[in-house]
Amino acid sequence: MPLFRLLVATALVLLIALPTSALAGTRRAKSPVTLASSIAARYWGAMPCQGKIKILTRRRVPVQLEHDSDGWVTFDSSLGANDLASPAGTYRRCTIALGRSRWPTTASMRQDWDMLCMTMIHEFGHLLGRSHDATTGSVMAAVFTDYTSEPRLCRTHRPKRPRR
Numbered sequence: 001m002p003l004f005r006l007l008v009a010t011a012l013v014l015l016i017a018l019p020t021s022a023l024a025g026t027r028r029a030k031s032p033v034t035l036a037s038s039i040a041a042r043y044w045g046a047m048p049c050q051g052k053i054k055i056l057t058r059r060r061v062p063v064q065l066e067h068d069s070d071g072w073v074t075f076d077s078s079l080g081a082n083d084l085a086s087p088a089g090t091y092r093r094c095t096i097a098l099g100r101s102r103w104p105t106t107a108s109m110r111q112d113w114d115m116l117c118m119t120m121i122h123e124f125g126h127l128l129g130r131s132h133d134a135t136t137g138s139v140m141a142a143v144f145t146d147y148t149s150e151p152r153l154c155r156t157h158r159p160k161r162p163r164r
């Protein structure tokens with residue numbers, strides 16, 4: 001049925017074309033997550049995992065982590081799952097997860113921007129092979145108790161309010 005096939009092909013093209021033109025046509029404010037990840041790449045001057053990172057928001061903290069974790073990463077590596085001892089160039093299937101209790105909504109991410117930005121930079125650090133660092137002010141500190149570790153880039157690049 002040639003006609004049917006043509007309709008299917010048209011539908012597919014539309015599906016692909018619509019989201020792209022929707023993005024190009026409007027001047028939407030970048031989402032806090034998108035902004036934070038581009039700041040993180042800029043901070044480190046590198047993009048982990050060949051640029052293939054899945055960012056998952058509103059996640060429940062896995063049982064094996066501290067229950068009050070706000071962000072965490074998962075990846076496969078040459079030494080197995082989530083092993084920072086393996087060369088970062090071998091990391092695949094990378095994800096960064098953000099906890100739902102700290103950031104349940106996009107609005108909460110905008111409001112709590114400084115911590116979101118620090119956390120994103122921290123998680124990018126892990127995906128680039130960095131372990132935790134107890135040095136005061138390090139963005140690789142295991143826990144952030146205040147904003148002394150906040151890189152300047154986070155303060156100078158706050159997310160804009162969405163335009164309505």
Ligand SMILES: [Zn+2]
Nearest residue numbers: 122126132142
């Ligand atoms: Zn960490």
